[in-house]
Amino acid sequence: MSAGALAEARSNPSTRRQDILDAAETCFVRNGFHRTTMQDLARQAGMTAGNIYHYFKSKEAVVLGLAEHERARGAALVADLARAGDRRMILTGIIAQHFAEIPREVAILRLDLWSEATRNPAIAAMHERFEEEGRAFFIDLLAGLATSGECDPASLYETMDALMKGIIVNRALTPDYDPAPAVAQLHAVIDAGLAGRLSKSSKPDGGASR
Amino acid sequence: MSAGALAEARSNPSTRRQDILDAAETCFVRNGFHRTTMQDLARQAGMTAGNIYHYFKSKEAVVLGLAEHERARGAALVADLARAGDRRMILTGIIAQHFAEIPREVAILRLDLWSEATRNPAIAAMHERFEEEGRAFFIDLLAGLATSGECDPASLYETMDALMKGIIVNRALTPDYDPAPAVAQLHAVIDAGLAGRLSKSSKPDGGASR
Incomplete structure (x- = not known):
């Protein structure tokens, strides 16, 4: 031996x-x-x-193991934040650690996982499960933070989710990417949404009428 | 033969x-x-x-050829829209055709291309060139559409760009994805940005003060 x-x-x-x-x-x-x-x-x-x-x-089992591990890390982070602070601190903390400060390597892995999920049913199923969990968690968090009856937490989550994914894509693609401006905009979008300033009355062609 | x-x-x-x-x-x-x-x-x-x-x-040359082809298609679309309409119609038209109505297959290819760009220098260089062109084009378009001095076209583009990439990720990942809500939110974010309602005075922790 x-x-x-x-x-x-x-x-x-x-x-x-x-x-x-x-x-x-x-x-x-x-x-x-x-x-x-x-x-x-x-x-x-x-x-x-x-x-x-x-x-x-199999290699697929390793991929699933990695994703499960990342999810456990995320859940631990949320539990820590929940002990320490209020809802807004939880939201700000998640955005900081999961998006603003995400290392490029982690962003690249995430991009690969998405790409793989488009063809591998086991990875797709796991991804879908995590997405559902995230959606339920964030919509509840946003509903608790809304400062206006005009706020639509589900729509706001849709926006937040797409923005966060886009930030991960840019983090993976750009070696010297500075996420700060995009993250500041993400917070501005969340603030606007919570205060009902992204309401549905903003029509796609609303710009022309102002 | x-x-x-x-x-x-x-x-x-x-x-x-x-x-x-x-x-x-x-x-x-x-x-x-x-x-x-x-x-x-x-x-x-x-x-x-x-x-x-x-x-x-090589296979890499095919990939570069595909990307160049997609870009030519995009340029032709913009030229068509520019002949037919005003700035807002150009913006709405690009969003509709490139994001709202993007077929799932095209979104999957885009995701693969991004993933490949993180490792292949030729694909990364091409991607970077297209990104720069897109950025310059959109910032100019947004500057022309701003309805408030508070609008920061570069920041607004940063937001739009991440949102659009996130919509492509979701379109690739979700077979029955309906992009309409995210696209409506994208328009709401653009409207808010053009009117200066996503200004930098919205602090990340602004929610606490309301």
């Missing part, structure tokens, strides 16, 4: 699982899902090619 | 180029860039595997 294999056999299964997820993050960001093999993941995690299958039965 | 090869030899080079781009659109949407080979493209375009290289020297 080699020293590496011995160390591997000794270590904790959940630590090894996490090592593989960390290795996957590195490999996927460098080469994308498709160019990465299970062998690449094993090499990066410092384990034998055969052993990696004890932890994840 | 087979009948197919004969027909291929007779046909017009620019028609053949277009056939390959059409075939690429079909193959890329079905399987993504990475799983598609030049051989797949040749088969889909009904030509010999060797001959496709007379038109495109």
Whole structure:
């Protein structure tokens, strides 16, 4: 038994699982899902090619594991914020940590995951489940923050959601991207929506009438 | 010479180029860039595997050709709109055709292209060039439409751009996506921005003070 294999056999299964997820993050960001093999993941995690299958039965399972891990991190963040502050602080905190300060590598992975979800039913189903959870959470949060009866939390969430996704796309695409202006605009849009200043009475062609 | 090869030899080079781009659109949407080979493209375009290289020297060249083609289509649309209408009609027309009515397949290709641009320098450079052109065009258009001195066209474009990208992501991800609510919100955001109602005085934490 080699020293590496011995160390591997000794270590904790959940630590090894996490090592593989960390290795996957590195490999996927460098080469994308498709160019990465299970062998690449094993090499990066410092384990034998055969052993990696004890932890994840396929590359798809690694992808699902990574997404699940990111979601758990998000839930922990929300729980922390909920303990510490009010609704607006929760919202501001989520935007800061999930969007304003998102590292480029995480944004690239997110973009790959979306791209993969358009073709892989298991990844699509997981994505849809997370989207539904996020939607319900945010609509409830926005409803509690509305300062006008004109505010439509569901429409406002639709806008917020698209804006946040667009910020992630730009973060992934632009190496020196500064998210601050877009995030400031996101807050301005949220403020306008909560105060009912993005009401449906703004028609698509409303500009002409002013 | 087979009948197919004969027909291929007779046909017009620019028609053949277009056939390959059409075939690429079909193959890329079905399987993504990475799983598609030049051989797949040749088969889909009904030509010999060797001959496709007379038109495109690599899969990357096909991708760049597709993107250039989409851009030419966009420029033609803008020229049509500019002949027919005023600035607001141009803006509304671009949003309708490029975002509200974008077919799911086109949105999926766009997502793939972004994902590819994070790793392929030639695709990244092309993407950056198109982004710069779009930015200059839209900022000029928005500046001409502003109805308040409080409107900041560059910030408003930043918002519009992220929102439009997010709409494309959602269109790609959700088979039964209805873009109408997000597009209505996009117009509401543009109206609010043009009228100076998304001004910088809306602080991120402005909600607390109301």
